[in-house]
Amino acid sequence: MQALRSAAVLLAVTTLLAGCSTLPSPTSPPATPNDHPQVVVNSLGMRFVAIPAGRFWMGSAEPARELAKAYPLLEAERFAALSDEAPVHEVHISRPFYLGQHEVTVGQFRRFLAQSGYQPESVSDGTGGYGYNPQYDPATTQRGDAFEGRDTRYSWRNPGFKQADDHPVVNVTWNDAQALAQWLSQREGVRYRLPTEAEWEYACRAQTRTRYPHGDAPAALTQYANVFDQSTAPLWPKWKQHALPGNDGYVFTAPVGSYPPNAWGLHDMQGNVWEWVSDWHDEGYYAQSPTTDPQGPEKGSVRVRRGGSWHTWAFYARCSYRNWNSPQTRYTLVGMRLLREWGPAAAKPE
DSSP states (O other), X not given: OOTTSOOOOOOOOOOSSSOGGGSOOOOOOXXXXXXXXXXXXXXXXXXXXXXXXXXXXXXXXXXXXHXXXXXXXSXXXXXXXXXXXXXXXXXXXXXXXXXXXXXXXXXXXXXXXHHHOOOOHHHHTSOOEEXXXXXXXXXXXXXXXXXXXXXXXXXXXXXXXXXXXXXXXXXXXXXXXXXXXXXXXXXXXXXXXXXXXXXXXXXXXTTOOSSBTTBSOGGGGGGTOBOSBTTTGGGOGGGGGGSBSSOOSOSSOOOTTOSOOOTTSOOOSSBSSEEEXXXXXXXXXXXXXXXXXXXXXXXXXXXXXXXXXXTOOGGGGSTTOXXXXXXXXOOTTEXXXXXXXXXXXXXXXX
């Protein structure tokens, strides 16, 4: 199930800090300026929520023994592969911004393609995407991947399961996300882009320091997120023991906004689909990250994605967890959420 995560060298978990719970509280962010709307809706019908500037503690240094208690069925080496989440460091987000209240939907992506003429990479490069096929057996493939592909049968239009226009679009690459952001920026006269890792985690945590915005308990995720649980596990009996005991009601993707928002009004920051962010990945970046508005490494080979998906085990849906793929990767679990920069109200307020 976790084959998409790169085969990083297994390093010991950094324990320079005793854990997030021992850190001082970050400075409370200032209120959003009153002369800007709290929510704006753009020309594709995307809703963006105002996120205030502020400070927070990024990353995790939770000891492996504590993680093992919370996730007892996981192998010890999985806890040893988290060195890129440390050290925990304070980050200052110096400017407010708008973040998509939801992940980009199938309908919104379809309208973008129709109006722009852009061809997503799964179509333009002729190799397709990945998809769910009940006859596909991962054991018969070299990679052992959970999904079939690349195959031209699969793309953003067809991930192998039914999606309505209000479901999050999948099988989109980092480059596809860049194309959408650039087109919107030119059309509306205000900059759209992918959030940085720091902006994403800041917005996800919404002034919390727990594993998830709702708290530390993995089992409670089914009330707040579309992750790997009893609704999906029967299709992957090999990993059934890692499914949460509850049922979130959706076998595959769920309509965006189906679960309660976090404290800042953002839905599906955990689960549903992985979300591309702007940064290159570097295992040791946190140790040298700037304090204010970190932008990630200047170069790299893989881009970061965050948040987990409908097929993700609870352990990998934690706020601090980092995953990555090449910018050309398209997958049935990967989508996007856009950021709209603070500025003149070029979109319709609500």
